Each structure stands twice: as structure tokens, then as C-alpha cells.
Amino acid sequence: MRIPLALALAACGAVPLSASAAALLLTGGRIYTGDAAQPRAEAVVAIDGRIAFVGTEAEARQRAPADVRVIGLGGGTMFPGFVDAHAHLVGIGQRELTFNLEGTRSGAELQEKLRRRAAETAAGKWIVGRGWIESQWSPPKFPTRADLDTAVPDRPVYLTRADGHAAVVNSRALELAGVNRSTPNPTGGEILRDASGEPNGMLIDRAMSLVRRLAPDDETDLARALEVGAAREVQLGWTQVQIAGASVNERAALRDFARAGRSKLRLYVAVSGPGAAAEELLRDGAESDDRFTVRAIKLYIDGALGSRGAALLEPYADAPQSRGLLVNTEDVLFGILTRALRAGIQIETHAIGDRGNRNMLDLYERAFEAVPPGERRIKEPRWRIEHAQVIAPADLPRFAKLGIIASMQPSHAIGDLYFAPSRLGKTRLAGAYAWRSLIDRGAIVAGGTDAPVERGEPLIEFYAAVARRALDGFANEDWHLEQRVTRAEALKMFTVWPAFAAYQENERGTIAVGKMADFTVFSSDIMTIPEAEILQARCVMTIIGGEVAWEAP
Numbered sequence: 009m010r011i012p013l014a015l016a017l018a019a020c021g022a023v024p025l026s027a028s029a030a031a032l033l034l035t036g037g038r039i040y041t042g043d044a045a046q047p048r049a050e051a052v053v054a055i056d057g058r059i060a061f062v063g064t065e066a067e068a069r070q071r072a073p074a075d076v077r078v079i080g081l082g083g084g085t086m087f088p089g090f091v092d093a094h095a096h097l098v099g100i101g102q103r104e105l106t107f108n109l110e111g112t113r114s115g116a117e118l119q120e121k122l123r124r125r126a127a128e129t130a131a132g133k134w135i136v137g138r139g140w141i142e143s144q145w146s147p148p149k150f151p152t153r154a155d156l157d158t159a160v161p162d163r164p165v166y167l168t169r170a171d172g173h174a175a176v177v178n179s180r181a182l183e184l185a186g187v188n189r190s191t192p193n194p195t196g197g198e199i200l201r202d203a204s205g206e207p208n209g210m211l212i213d214r215a216m217s218l219v220r221r222l223a224p225d226d227e228t229d230l231a232r233a234l235e236v237g238a239a240r241e242v243q244l245g246w247t248q249v250q251i252a253g254a255s256v257n258e259r260a261a262l263r264d265f266a267r268a269g270r271s272k273l274r275l276y277v278a279v280s281g282p283g284a285a286a287e288e289l290l291r292d293g294a295e296s297d298d299r300f301t302v303r304a305i306k307l308y309i310d311g312a313l314g315s316r317g318a319a320l321l322e323p324y325a326d327a328p329q330s331r332g333l334l335v336n337t338e339d340v341l342f343g344i345l346t347r348a349l350r351a352g353i354q355i356e357t358h359a360i361g362d363r364g365n366r367n368m369l370d371l372y373e374r375a376f377e378a379v380p381p382g383e384r385r386i387k388e389p390r391w392r393i394e395h396a397q398v399i400a401p402a403d404l405p406r407f408a409k410l411g412i413i414a415s416m417q418p419s420h421a422i423g424d425l426y427f428a429p430s431r432l433g434k435t436r437l438a439g440a441y442a443w444r445s446l447i448d449r450g451a452i453v454a455g456g457t458d459a460p461v462e463r464g465e466p467l468i469e470f471y472a473a474v475a476r477r478a479l480d481g482f483a484n485e486d487w488h489l490e491q492r493v494t495r496a497e498a499l500k501m502f503t504v505w506p507a508f509a510a511y512q513e514n515e516r517g518t519i520a521v522g523k524m525a526d527f528t529v530f531s532s533d534i535m536t537i538p539e540a541e542i543l544q545a546r547c548v549m550t551i552i553g554g555e556v557a558w559e560a561p
């Protein structure tokens with residue numbers, strides 16, 4: 009870490025901080041530092057991208073350089089920079105740029121949107137969209153190819169469910185892909201079928217690629233998607249996004265994007281594995297600077313709950329013949345894990361079901377035993393489980409015991425509360441979205457959004473973590489409200505815990521002298537206002553590296 013001269017001077021008491029050009033003084037609102045030694049402050053001075061002073065306004069003004077830029081917080085409330093510990097930045101940008109089905113309220117509305125899209129798309133071209141979710145439709149049933157055929161019979165249609173773990177396609181798309189009643193389910197995937205055995209248009213997990221590989225990618229210009237996605241993130245108040253999975257191409261696009269310097273958003277990247285991107289990272293090692301770090305591999309053990317791909321120990325309550333899907337073999341995963349320990353590469357694995365989570369904890373534990381600390385490039389691996397959504401009670405203490413970080417998305421609990429009870433039944437809900445249980449057992453819980461699976465807004469996540477209710481206040485009676493977290497814990501979930509999950513807790517995550525000057529300013533004090541009002545608050549300013557990255561007009 010480079011210590012600016014200003015910090016060395018700051019230690020000498022009343023000496024002015026520095027005469028540097030790049031100095032900011034922030035004051036005129038509430039400031040929560042997240043630092044137990046000094047939880048509140050009146051003013052913060054940042055010099056050359058680092059925090060140089062935290063304390064009273066009078067002292068800040070006295071010690072700041074003469075040419076300091078004073079920024080009034082306008083009565084807003086400033087926090088350490090918010091971090092999204094799990095998001096898909098390319099997908100966020102693509103959602104803005106392509107056929108967005110988010111918020112579709114019924115099968116009929118899906119058909120209507122599809123008709124309109126077809127009318128404005130050249131004849132014969134694929135229609136590719138994303139973002140529908142049937143869990144709040146009545147009835148909450150998956151759409152079928154017949155539903156799509158009614159709207160668009162003549163050209164192929166491919167519509168990804170919001171969670172990215174299922175898609176519905178029309179008959180034309182199935183025909184082009186050669187998927188019919190005699191096509192077997194691929195490993196780790198399922199072709200849903202009607203009573204007569206014909207594919208009904210729904211493709212789960214690995215079965216999606218049977219059709220997706222045919223649809224053109226031309227509307228998914230990576231550079232453009234990143235630009236649009238990053239601009240959105242900064243406006244919402246995110247200062248860093250931890251990207252859960254990137255192909256070789258996406259990694260290159262992310263690096264180019266970071267180097268071009270058009271966005272100040274910090275990026276922490278996990279490449280996708282198994283495959284070429286993971287092999288490259290295991291071979292070449294991590295790459296890291298202040299803005300752009302690649303040091304993790306994202307793996308999958310199972311699918312998602314909504315599409316019944318999550319691997320469960322006991323059958324689905326609403327599908328007694330199914331326990332979900334394991335999408336990678338243990339041998340493949342174990343090989344990557346042991347190599348990653350030797351190479352100092354972090355692992356983050358998608359695990360949703362209680363079987364998925366148990367298998368992954370077992371594999372992590374076996375890998376730690378197979379490669380003891382002396383043989384690891386980094387002794388404390390800080391591996392993560394992404395989602396950690398349904399956990400058997402016996403496995404809850406294992407996160408803290410093994411030093412595994414639970415990377416969880418509060419909004420999943422409020423999106424899934426409509427269907428998770430029917431998928432899981434009452435008993436298993438006790439270990440579902442169990443933030444409180446994990447924190448109480450000493451686990452680090454890094455908060456994220458999984459956007460574009462969810463909306464991806466910091467205040468929705470903060471609200472979901474403390475309220476555990478739908479945006480309209482609804483929660484059904486079995487929804488274990490005791491798993492809510494306090495506001496102080498919710499703040500940690502989006503600041504210092506994601507920093508820890510990225511090995512950056514000494515650099516970011518709280519407002520303290522010497523750390524990077526990353527701040528998020530909201531319009532109201534979300535630590536004290538009534539719960540429902542959290543959703544009315546807005547980001548008014550985002551500061552990254554001591555520069556104003558975004559400011560509300």
C-alpha cells in the first residue's frame with residue numbers, strides 16, 4: 009500500500025494535512041463510519057484518493073489544505089462505499105439494452121410483450137429476452153412453448169427466466185435445435201415434457217444451451233453492456249461490484265473497460281470454471297490493482313430453487329420425484345479446489361439447495377485437508393459459497409468453523425417467499441436464507457444482489473435484510489422473521505464484509521484514516537428512519553477514490 013505524504017503528516021497533530029490538489033472535505037450531513045473506534049463523524053477529508061482525516065468539522069477545516077474542495081452533504085447521510093458482493097455486470101448492462109421482461113405480471117402480459125417485440129424485430133430473426141418470473145402469476149406456472157407459439161409462431165424465441173437457470177422457448181426454436189421427444193436430458197439439465205413426452209418448451213440449467221447456442225449474440229456487445237451497466241451501478245451508490253463469473257472474453261472486456269478509465273467503479277472479478285477462463289487464472293495467477301482485480305474462480309454445484317434445479321437432501325415438497333440437479337462432478341470440482349489452494353486463487357461456488365451446500369462444504373473441507381496451509385500460496389483461503397440459500401441445521405456452524413464466507417442476497421428471500429414454502433415445505437424453511445443463524449455462529453455474510461437476477465439496488469437489499477418482507481410489507485407466517493438482521497449488521501453486509509471477502513478489509517469497508525476514499529451518500533438516514541421509508545431513500549452521491557463518481561442532479 010502506498011502511504012501518501014499527507015498521512016505521514018497527519019500523525020504529527022496540528023500540522024496541515026497537505027497542499028495536494030486532489031483534496032475533498034465532506035461535511036454537512038450525518039456520517040456513519042462503520043469503524044467501532046469512531047462510529048460517527050462530522051467531517052471527512054480525503055487526499056489523493058485516501059481518507060486523511062475523520063472527526064469534527066472545525067478540525068477538518070483547520071487542517072485541510074487551503075485549496076480543498078468542500079462538498080456539502082446537504083443533510084444526506086454518508087456511509088463507507090457500498091459494495092455488491094455478487095452481481096453480473098455484463099448481464100446488468102444487457103438487461104438495459106435488450107428485451108427486458110422484468111416485472112411481467114402474467115403469462116398474458118408475456119405474450120403481449122412478445123407480440124410487440126416481434127413487430128419491431130426484422131422477420132426471421134431470433135427474439136431473445138430475459139427477466140420473466142412466474143412465481144407471482146396466478147397460477148404460478150411455468151410458461152410453455154404453446155404460450156409462446158400463440159404470440160410468435162414463425163420465428164425462434166428464447167426467453168431466460170430471471171434467475172438465469174431456466175428458459176422457455178417456442179416450437180420453432182426447439183425445431184431448429186433438433187430437440188424432440190427422443191432427445192435425452194443432458195447431464196446437469198432437464199428438458200421438461202408434457203404428459204405425452206413431448207418437450208413443453210421449458211429448459212432447465214444445462215439443457216438451456218441446447219437451444220441458446222443457436223441464438224446470435226450480436227445484441228450483446230460486451231463493451232457497450234459494461235458501460236451501461238457500470239453507469240447504472242454508480243448511480244445507485246455502488247462503489248465496487250464483485251463479479252460472479254466471467255468467460256475469457258468477458259474478462260478481457262472487463263480489463264479493457266477498467267483500463268479505459270471511463271468509469272470509476274471498482275471491479276473484483278471471479279472467472280467462470282471449469283474451463284478456459286479458470287485454467288488461465290490457475291496458470292497465470294491473480295491480477296490486481298486498485299480498480300480491477302481478478303483472483304477468484306466461480307463454480308457451480310447445483311441449479312436454482314425456482315426451477316427446481318437446486319440439489320436437496322430430501323425430495324422437493326411439490327415434486328416428490330425430484331431432488332434437484334448436481335451440475336458438476338465432485339472429481340472435477342475437487343481437482344480445481346486443490347490447484348486453487350496451491351495457486352492462491354479464491355473459490356466461490358454457487359450452492360442453493362441443502363445437498364448442494366453440504367456437498368460443497370465437504371469438498372472444501374477435503375481440499376483444505378489435502379493441501380495444508382504450508383502448501384498454499386495464501387494460508388487463509390477465504391473461500392465463499394454464493395447464495396448459501398438452504399442449509400441443513402447441522403451445516404450452519406460449518407461456515408465459521410471452516411472459515412467459509414456466506415455470500416448472500418437478501419432480495420432473494422423477499423422474491424422467493426412466494427414459492428420457497430411450496431418447494432421446501434415448512435421444516436426446511438428454518439435453514440433457508442438464514443442470515444441471523446449464520447452471523448450468530450460467527451460466519452462472515454457478504455451481501456450482494458445477484459443482479460440481473462434481482463433488481464440490484466442497495467436500498468432494496470438493505471431493506472430486505474432488515475425487514476425480510478416483500479416491498480409492499482408482505483411476509484407469510486412461516487417466513488422466519490427472526491432471521492432478520494440489525495441495521496448495523498446490514499451495513500456490514502454491504503461494506504466491510506464484502507471487503508473482507510475480497511481480502512480488502514484493510515483498504516476499504518469502513519471510513520478510517522488510510523483507507524480508500526469510497527463513500528455512498530443516501531438522501532436519508534437509513535439507520536434510523538422507519539423501515540418502510542428505507543425504500544423511499546435515494547442515492548444522492550457516490551464517491552470513489554476521492555472523486556465524485558456520480559451526483560444526483
Ligand SMILES: [Zn+2]
Binds near residue numbers: 095096458461
Ligand atoms: Zn449470480
